Each structure stands twice: as structure tokens, then as C-alpha cells.
Amino acid sequence: MTDQNLDLSDALVHLGRGPRTPGRAVNLPITQGSTMLFDTLAEFEAAREARYQPETLYYGRYGNPASFELEKTIATLEGGAGCISVSAGLTAVTLALMGAAKAGDHVLVADTVYTPTRNFCDTVLQRYGVEVSYFDPMQDFAPHFRTNTTVVMFEAPGSGTFEVPDIPAIAALARAQGAISIIDGTWATPVFCQPLKLGVDVVVHSGSKYIGGHADSMIGFIVCNEATYAPMRKMVLAYGDKAGSQDVFLSMRGLRTLEMRMKAAEAAGYEIASFLQDQPQITRLLHPGFADCPGHDFWRRDFTGAAGLFSVVTKPCSDLQLHAFVDALELFGVGVSWGGYESLVLPVAPLRTAKPWDDPGRVLRFNVGFENIDSLKADLARALPLLD
Ligand SMILES: *Cc1c(COP(=O)(O)O)cnc(C)c1O
16 A cells, blocks of 8 residues: 555555565564675675665665655655655754755744754754754745755744744745755644645654654654655765664554544643633633634644644743642643653743744643543642642
8 A cells, every 4th residue: 555645544554564564463573683685796786876765675774674664654644755764853853954955055944943953053054054044934034035045944833832834835935946945744743734745845753752652762754755855865874874673663553543642632632722721820822723823724724633732821920830830730741752642741931033932921831641631620720820
């Protein structure tokens, strides 16, 4: 089953394993291996020559049957020409940027990207002679293009603040200016949005979030359209990074239940967001599925659902109150990352330079997990008065 028009549920269950795996088990096994053996020197030389080509068995670092099946599955889900699996989501971001930009280029980066993405741009990229500037993805950014702009990097929705930009418009403007567009699509996963079909050139994912789905794996994916795939694969493989064998296995396993987990996360997210919206301590909801979220209409047009990750803004409060509230929560863990089965809470300080974030309240990001929804509400109800 490789049909790009395959039903999503069927694709998630059947892709990447064929009617019979070699061992007859339902799932492909974890594939460990460095050296691969060849019958003749001529066969080896042919593999070495083709090592940057997809699905070429040459040496473990370039991929193995399990990673190739995962890459093909994710490429099919996204409607892409191909996918490269790497060791983490941030690696997917940084290697996609390194693969697309060179010294002397200018890279336009959305003000709302994941903070470590911004950090990479401001440190490594600039150090390697790439100019970086930030734009507000919710405004027309045509004036920000320079003659040497070759890459536009953005995220939908924005990290921590969840405003949804006009994906097809950004992709079209980048293309018209001769630049490659790269989107971080981690929040939506291919279940809720397929940006390549909206004109974006490259989609990156942290598979450590919903795709793995159980907070036990770290992996990243770079999914490319026809024009960008071959050069990107060659560049990324040249860096020598690779996804771990166990993480490849866990990603494939996660994909099998991704659609139902996304739907459950969406429903739980709506419940908790609606509950929080009604609380006197909460002044604003930052959730793409609610009408007052900037870009809500773009979300309705381009996405088929909302993840269980969103933020709220509290009334202005002291650090002491913020700590008291977060520490009083029993079912919401404190920590980075998200997309696992467990609920999390994290204060975020939106770092913005193109358009300063000026709400005086505290931004709290919630990952709603699969606990009993009434238990989650009761936990919040007990702790919220600590913000008064
Ligand atoms: C977590 C995250 C990343 C980085 O992924 P890791 O797998 O943790 O390296 C990149 N982009 C977004 C939007 C993320 O949330």
C-alpha cells in the first residue's frame, strides 16, 4: 500500500509492514546494524555509489530496512516525495536549515518559532555567515525579503502562543521570491495538517511528541517535496546524523494509533480549554480551535483538528503565586516536551523580537493527556484560587 490517496486510517495501520513481515510477526523488528555485507566488490561499489539515494542499503548510518519503511510511511502521510529520519526534532530543524541555506544567504524566520530554533539561527547559522531576520507571520512580510533571501522558516501554530499563520500564502510568497519554505509541523502531525499539499517545500517534525506519543523516544523527520528531496537527503546524510533503531521502532508503533490519540487529545484539549476559559483567574485562551485565537479562520481552512496542546493567559500575578499554582497541581507534570499520554503544565515566556509580546499576564502552556477529564478539572479547580 503506497497510494498517496489512501484513506488515512488505513494508511496508519497498513503502511510500512507489508502483508507479511520477514518473521511473520505483525510488526517489523527493531533493526540494529552497522556493517552491511555484499556478495561481490562490484555490488558493494554500486551501493557506495548510490548511498545518498533513498532505500540504498550501504551502511547502517545511511539507513536500514526499518528506517526506510518509516521514512516512506511518513512521506506518504504528508504527501511528500521523501523523508529523512534524524536523531531528534531539533536536529530535523537545524539540518533542514543547514541543508537549505549557505554562507551569504539570508534566512527569514517567523517570530513565533520554537525557541531552540531561534537559538540555532542566532548562534550557529549567523556564525556560518548566514544572515537571519525575524518577521511577524501574522502580517504581510513581503517587505522583509532581501535579494539574497533563500529560506523562509515558520511554524503553525506559533510556539507557546498558538496564532495560526496563512500557510499557503507564506509558501506562495516564498516560492515567488525564489526561496525554500520550511515549516515545523510538529503540533498538527500529518493527521491534522499536510503542509506540502498547501505549497510548503519542506516539513519538519519532532517525532518525540505525538508520533512517538509516550514520552519515551526522541526522533525527528524532514519531509520534502520533489524539488528539495534529493539535495536535502544528500546534505543531511553528509552530517552523519541518524535516528536510533529503537526510536524508529517506537515511531512506527506510535503511528499505528496516532489518529485516535490525536482525536482523543483534541477532545480532552477542548474540554480543559473551555473549562479554563470560564475561570476568573484566566483572561485569555490561546487555542487555534477557539474563534478569538488569531488565525482561527486559517486553522479552520487548513487543519482538520487541534492537538491537545494550548496556552492560557492568567491575570497578572506574582512569581510566588505562579509557583504555588503549578506546584499545587497533582495530575499535571512540570517539564518540557509534550504529546505524550500524560498531562503537563509549563509557564512560557514568549520570546518575540519582530512584534513584542505585551500581555502582562502569565502564559501557561498545557498538554492535556489521557487522565480522567473530571479529575483534571478538579485538579485545576483546586489550584486556581492560588492565582487570586
Ligand atoms: C519539541 C519541539 C522540537 C524539538 O524536538 P525534539 O525532538 O525535542 O528535539 C521542535 N519543534 C517543536 C515545535 C517542538 O515542540
